[in-house]
Amino acid sequence: MAVNIKDVAIRAGVSPSTVSRVIANNPRISAETRERVRAIMKELNYHPNAIARSLVKQSSQALGLLIPNTIEQFFLNPFFPEVLRGITQVAQHAGYDLFLSTALHGLNDIERLEQMVRSKRVDGVILLTARVEDPLLFVLEENHIPAVLIGRPAAPSTISWVNNDNKKAAYDATTHLLKLGHKRIGFIGGSTELVVTMDRLSGYATALQDAGGAFDPRLVTSEEFLEEGGYIGMMRLLAIPERPSAIIASDDVLAFGAMRAAGELGHHIPDDLAIVGFNDIPLAKLANPPMTTMNVHIYELGQESAKMLIEQIEWPAPDPKEHLVPHTLVVRRSCGAWNPLVL
Amino acid sequence: MAVNIKDVAIRAGVSPSTVSRVIANNPRISAETRERVRAIMKELNYHPNAIARSLVKQSSQALGLLIPNTIEQFFLNPFFPEVLRGITQVAQHAGYDLFLSTALHGLNDIERLEQMVRSKRVDGVILLTARVEDPLLFVLEENHIPAVLIGRPAAPSTISWVNNDNKKAAYDATTHLLKLGHKRIGFIGGSTELVVTMDRLSGYATALQDAGGAFDPRLVTSEEFLEEGGYIGMMRLLAIPERPSAIIASDDVLAFGAMRAAGELGHHIPDDLAIVGFNDIPLAKLANPPMTTMNVHIYELGQESAKMLIEQIEWPAPDPKEHLVPHTLVVRRSCGAWNPLVL
DNA sequence: TTGTAAGCGTTATCAC
């Protein structure tokens, strides 16, 4: 039914190997045969079977994206499409396709990873989040699977990674609020299992300490990585005796939830309550008031991770690579300090 | 290096076919050998090579997603992750993986499609938007490629599709504004090349007509499918002599841009200007004021498209299937008619 | 219940 390399060969009066060489642009082929074979390929509407090629070449020219188990939650955060946008841009440029592992029902992350890589469907893997004790990292290391982590490994590891300096970023965000005169600053984080949460929390705590303030655990809450989580976190923080006058949310989606909670309770932002988010998702500037947030350049995170992975696939190196993407505080209105220059 | 079916067979003292049958859960295999082979597979950390299997089975257990050429723009709209969430959920449940075509640099949509399907990397394709004269549809039909379109074909076609009744939806949205007393209602649409834009425009026009109003082309604008497009569209509509008192945006992202434009010019929503969006993206309720929008159940669109495609792959049927996902107007504040029951 | 062998569509290694 589908036309294959043999059909083309017969029709062109050559051998399959010759056709193969034409496909591969092998120089040792006469211009004449090349043209004739090309014409036949067009005529028969022939397309090389990528699966067969993958089998013999032992490579698929595809990158695997391992989405955390909580897919449903993951897609709800605008972080996803943005990082995917960056990955796509680079992958496309380099001629790699993208493979999303959703795999078999009930399989856990590790099994999905093995399915994807060991089955040779992809040449390497991008991990989209790192948990504090992530068994996936061990599997990747043990099997010498080309991989790049977006985030950083909590423990020493031989996996390459692309990340922000999250401690510094949270430090900077907190310092911004301290400079605005805030003394009691709350922190709404995502799951404490995520390295990024712990890093940002740590930066926040250090900034308070450096400013001579005390770290008050009642001002810290960690919630589900959803708008609803931010809502609940804010409710919690507003219910304690000495309320915070400012909030750092470790994700814009959390910040949105926090703003909704504050609004419903009649608190005015930024007058009663300053808020700073993280990520600078496209809609942050559309919030009311427009949200001050730490831009972590998600698109660039995606691009760098793809570049790094492709490099690793094509020129394997013994040592892991690391790359820090800079962060920029985008000052809008929700923190109470509006700087029109940065808008 | 990598352990294959032969290694397992030798180690277990059976033939490769027996191992294959164990993998496939073939019933005609003794419980004893099954267990022994399973044990060896674990011991050797064996994983079947999906590529090899695909080659012989002529199927890859993967669905292809063909993203419009304007990838960059596409990922910027929250529609994407939401539809992907629905597709993923179903694909995962049915044991299919997802393959995003980004393909080779410079290839156009058609070539990308052929690469993906003819190369047997995927068993079928989901098209994420339909243009008015979409050559992709012809290619799919001609080659009898299992495919589902999210949207509807503009011309008669044998492709299955999942869609909203966009004419009716726009009709309903417009009628809602008419009932609120608006006479001059503007329409901000996306590219006129997209079927969805034309359908919504048509529903809008019909509603005006049915209400005895005139269709004024100056009240209609079509822009890029981005926040910026909505911003520009709104500027345009506010600049005409007899300003509209209400706006229908054919996408929430456009509506967000429109709201920003209105805000910057000092118009108050909903008092000076009512706005109704389309899609009910997660952040619509967080807009200021919360946005009235037509919920088109994107998640369900994704789910249905995946279901339909998988069914088509597994039980090919001669006739195309069609499925309409219902729409629901979510009345919030931006239209000026706040109904607390629907919030 | 299990084994043998052919074949899925390519590419790579030799020859010539």
Add this chain to the structure above:
DNA sequence: GTGATAACGCTTACAA
């Protein structure tokens, strides 16, 4: 320059 031929790792008649 080009052509046989043997892989790549698996599934599946057909035998036994």
